[in-house]
Amino acid sequence: MAVTGFLLVAFLYVHMIGNLKIFFGEETFDHYAHWLRSIGTPLLPEAWYLYIQRGVLTVAVIGHIVAAVILARRARLARPVKYAHRPKVQGSYAARTMRWGGVIVLLFVIYHILDLTTLTLNPHGVTGEVYRNVAEDFAPSRWYVTLFYTLSIVAVGFHLRHGLWSAVRTLGLQSPRGEIYARATALVLSVVLVVGYLSVPFAVLVGLVD
Amino acid sequence: MDIQVRVWRQSGPTDKGRMVTYDVKDISPDASFLEMLDVLNEKLILDGDDPIAFDHDCREGICGACSMVIDGTAHGPEKATTTCQLHMRHFKQGDTIDVEPWRAAAFPVIKDLVVDRTAFDTIIQAGGYITAPTGAAPEAHATPVPKKDADLAFEAATCIGCGACVAACPNGSAMLFTAAKVAHLGLMPQGQPERDTRVIDMLQAQDDAGFGGCTNMGECSQVCPKGIPLTLIGRLNSDYRKAIRKQV
Numbered sequence: 001m002a003v004t005g006f007l008l009v010a011f012l013y014v015h016m017i018g019n020l021k022i023f024f025g026e027e028t029f030d031h032y033a034h035w036l037r038s039i040g041t042p043l044l045p046e047a048w049y050l051y052i053q054r055g056v057l058t059v060a061v062i063g064h065i066v067a068a069v070i071l072a073r074r075a076r077l078a079r080p081v082k083y084a085h086r087p088k089v090q091g092s093y094a095a096r097t098m099r100w101g102g103v104i105v106l107l108f109v110i111y112h113i114l115d116l117t118t119l120t121l122n123p124h125g126v127t128g129e130v131y132r133n134v135a136e137d138f139a140p141s142r143w144y145v146t147l148f149y150t151l152s153i154v155a156v157g158f159h160l161r162h163g164l165w166s167a168v169r170t171l172g173l174q175s176p177r178g179e180i181y182a183r184a185t186a187l188v189l190s191v192v193l194v195v196g197y198l199s200v201p202f203a204v205l206v207g208l209v210d
Numbered sequence: 211m212d213i214q215v216r217v218w219r220q221s222g223p224t225d226k227g228r229m230v231t232y233d234v235k236d237i238s239p240d241a242s243f244l245e246m247l248d249v250l251n252e253k254l255i256l257d258g259d260d261p262i263a264f265d266h267d268c269r270e271g272i273c274g275a276c277s278m279v280i281d282g283t284a285h286g287p288e289k290a291t292t293t294c295q296l297h298m299r300h301f302k303q304g305d306t307i308d309v310e311p312w313r314a315a316a317f318p319v320i321k322d323l324v325v326d327r328t329a330f331d332t333i334i335q336a337g338g339y340i341t342a343p344t345g346a347a348p349e350a351h352a353t354p355v356p357k358k359d360a361d362l363a364f365e366a367a368t369c370i371g372c373g374a375c376v377a378a379c380p381n382g383s384a385m386l387f388t389a390a391k392v393a394h395l396g397l398m399p400q401g402q403p404e405r406d407t408r409v410i411d412m413l414q415a416q417d418d419a420g421f422g423g424c425t426n427m428g429e430c431s432q433v434c435p436k437g438i439p440l441t442l443i444g445r446l447n448s449d450y451r452k453a454i455r456k457q458v
């Protein structure tokens with residue numbers, strides 16, 4: 001859970017930094033997208049790096065889900081008779097929503113790939129015109145896409161707020177005194193990620209990216 | 211004060227069990243929760259009914275025998291308090307209080323509110339000890355222990371093994387219990403020779419007993435009558451990681 005989670009967070013950060021290049025204009029952003037295909041050349045053939053990364057990420061996602069299913073199954077087996085009276089769990093909202101939040105994030109990732117990787121669901125949908133694809137995708141008339149995107153990114157933020165800190169603890173990396181730092185770091189990293197990702201659709205919405 | 215209690219009644223391990231409502235009248239606000247149940251049981255016996263079975267021993271908050279989930283919270287609404295030290299003044303006149311046993315596959319119900327906590331003994335037997343020759347107590351100054359370590363170890367050692375952590379955990383995990391035992395021995399010089407095998411064997415015994423996996427929700431520490439800190443789970447994971455690395 002922790003190891004695959006860290007891999008996925010690392011990707012999310014790299015992906016976010018790439019997204020922010022949209023603020024440098026159409027040419028820079030499209031050029032960046034093309035560069036992604038040429039990473040590793042000439043050692044690797046064109047786009048190989050991209051497929052290796054996709055492979056690693058897919059394995060990480062599957063591993064993450066398998067671990068989550070095992071934990072959820074064990075939890076169910078560990079308490080066959082439920083409590084008649086059970087108040088809401090006292091832990092944070094983020095901790096409580098890890099499992100269903102994770103499902104929402106997965107559905108979003110599937111939609112996101114169909115939207116902006118395969119371009120199946122994209123209104124512009126021209127390979128290589130990355131800037132235009134994004135700008136048309138989040139156009140004000142398609143407010144429901146922006147809304148779904150926003151909710152999903154916030155769900156990712158909550159998932160990471162508990163997940164990052166929990167992963168540090170699972171791997172036993174933090175000193176007992178580091179508890180408060182680990183919690184604070186997880187919160188800051190989650191907020192930065194949410195703000196970074198949401199800046200793009202909202203920039204489109206207010207016309208900063210057109 | 212007059213209250214109502216809804217208590218889990220289960221005549222034996224194979225009975226399906228159900229919540230049964232009882233009226234309890236004229237209870238002193240200074241009575242403990244267990245004394246309230248004593249009064250109810252006396253009435254049940256006089257009426258020819260079966261009294262409610264529940265675990266209790268010292269009634270001083272140090273033995274870890276009492277084990278009830280009161281209104282959905284292990285050991286009731288007061289922080290860092292065992293059921294026996296919980297007083298009726300924390301409830302209101304006319305309240306209906308739900309009382310249930312610990313719910314965990316590893317803690318099967320024997321009768322009513324009594325559960326079988328042998329699974330904890332199994333975890334202890336797997337490594338919750340130090341191998342030392344018996345005999346007269348050794349000279350106290352022979353093995354120096356840094357004050358900081360002694361304090362931390364003592365904090366962990368206050369675990370009374372009541373099982374509230376398991377009862378509260380949404381995953382039914384026993385991680386806080388195992389972590390407390392691993393930390394309390396692992397922090398002392400006497401516990402070093404078996405430090406690695408201890409953490410591996412105790413975790414294995416915990417998983418084998420049918421407890422769930424820890425997802426760091428933190429419910430355990432919230433209900434712990436001794437306030438065992440959640441950070442001990444990080445210490446356990448750290449010990450486990452190092453022990454596994456040495457094995458490879």
